[in-house]
Amino acid sequence: MKPWKNMLLSLTVSVGLMASAVPAFAAAPPEGFAQTSVNLNGKKIDYAAGEALVQKGTTLVPVDLTTQALGIKLKDNKNGTVRVTVNGKVVTLEAKSKLIDGIPFVSLRALAEVAGYDVRWDRKTNTVLLVSQATGQAARGFLWEVQNGPTTVYLVGSMHIADDSFYPLRKEFEQAFAEADYLGVEIDLSQAAGEDQQKMILDMGTYKDGTTLKDHISAATYKELGKLLKANGLQANALDKFKPWVVETTLGSLKSSEAGYEAGAGVDLYFIQQAVKKKIPVIELESYESQLGMFNGLSDKVQEKNLKSVIDNFDSIEDSTNEMAEMWKSGNEKALLELTNRVAQDPEYYKALLTDRNVGMADKIEGYLKSGKAEEYFIVVGAAHYLGKDGVLKLLEDKGYKITRK
Incomplete structure (x- = not known):
């Protein structure tokens, strides 16, 4: 071997x-954004540098970390156009990504839906809930x-x-x-x-x-x-x-x-x-x-x-x-x-x-x-x-x- x-x-x-092993530190949201949590099949996604961001009713999440959490692969992200691989097929997101403090963010709903998740909202806990639709073999x-x-x-x-x-x-x-x-x-x-x-x-x-x-x-x-x-x-x-x-x-x-x-x-x-x-x-x-x-x-x-x-x-x-x-x-x-x-x-x-x-x-x-x-x-x-x-x-x-x- x-x-x-x-x-x-x-x-x-x-x-x-x-x-x-390498410690991470929380950060305050940028000006003009609010924060929210994201739960994937009942477990909170840890974004390390803070929570997901909300701007004008749209939840934005880091592209890299969220594709990993959803079990899909990031193909590329060029000029704001995000392409991911889902079940062996390359899919282009309708939503464009944007840089926030140097990190590319994209609509959580756009990512989640192509990955096969229902998107729900829990108002009491200020949390976005992602529930898998997958059945699989x-x-x-x-x-x-x-x-x-x-x-x-x-x-x-x-x-x-x-x-x-x-x-x-x-x-x-x-x-x-x-x-x-x-x-x-x-x-x-x-x-x-x-x-x-x-x-x-x-x-x-x-x-x-x-x-x-x-x-x-x-x-x-x-x-x-x-x-x-x-x-x-x-x-x-x-x-x-x-x-x-x-x-x-x-x-x-x-x-x-x-x-x-x-x-x-x-x-x-x-x-x-x-x-x-x-x-x-x-x-x-x-x-x-x-x-x-x-x-x-x-x-x-x-x-x-x-x-x-x-x-x-x-x-x-x-x-x-x-x-x-x-x-x-x-x-x-x-x-x-x-x-x-x-x-x-x-x-x-x-x-x-x-x-x-x-x-x-x-x-x-x-x-x-x-x-x-x-x-x-x-x-x-x-x-x-x-x-x-x-x-x-x-x-x-x-x-x-x-x-x-x-």
Whole structure:
């Protein structure tokens, strides 16, 4: 496996924690504009630099961030003419974009309707509501069942970043979840943006000894990073305070977001939100601290190698993320196994990302199976944790459990 694809694996089958690693700051609306919030299928769209803007009754939103949130691709925006790709077709918006404080904005309704969303207004909360019209073909995904006496455990292989094309899920997922007494996940991603979690990123992922990124990677890698950041509208030293693993994962998250894949649409977060509605307990197999520690514990050599690989292959990340998404949606177990096995070509990364964590996950799952109670557990972890000689399924089979693909 090419080293840069290791980063993609961490995003798609681990948590992709770094999407919020670089802090954002709210701003007041420009003169002549009011602000409003936008909710997409019940979840607020975070515009980072403020809310959506309202001018003379028209809600205007940043073109780039909103196309990402809606799961469509921005083709181009030339002279105010916005073209987007929806279901493989290029569509030109009737509404023109306009620059506001240097950022292109466009009518939210124009974008939302071509993307297949109904636009509604909640006067009480001053919120625009976008509700998906899409039905789509149910994704195959990865689902297994394990039983021990009266106890049943469903094992779901997640992709932690996704888009609307992943939904609706197959009825087998929904039926199994409907019967669940517990939802198990790697970590509760609904809490990932909390103050304590952000403090952990800063504590682990930044330098405290007066040095910066420039002092810890080669001059050549640092120079190439600076060029990449400037080409994407940032200062060359914008990420200097962060360690290589934070910079690497942040770059990957940003590029995957351009392709429309977001943690907010991930399979595990989808079920976490459903669990909250059903009021069933969410149990964590790992901790936020342990996952950050896994990245932070990688050697300097591996951290720089992964960072350089992402820089060198930055423009290819979108295509490869699309390939992984198709693998998940088609439930292609052979492709998943091949992907998982290739990670082993980097022993240190393989051990940290998969091997060690798989053992802990399998032990916890066995604990649930041994409860002796007529209970059902619905466990959602990254898909790559399940297959291969060191995978969770093999570890459970070695303990004597029979596993059935659903």
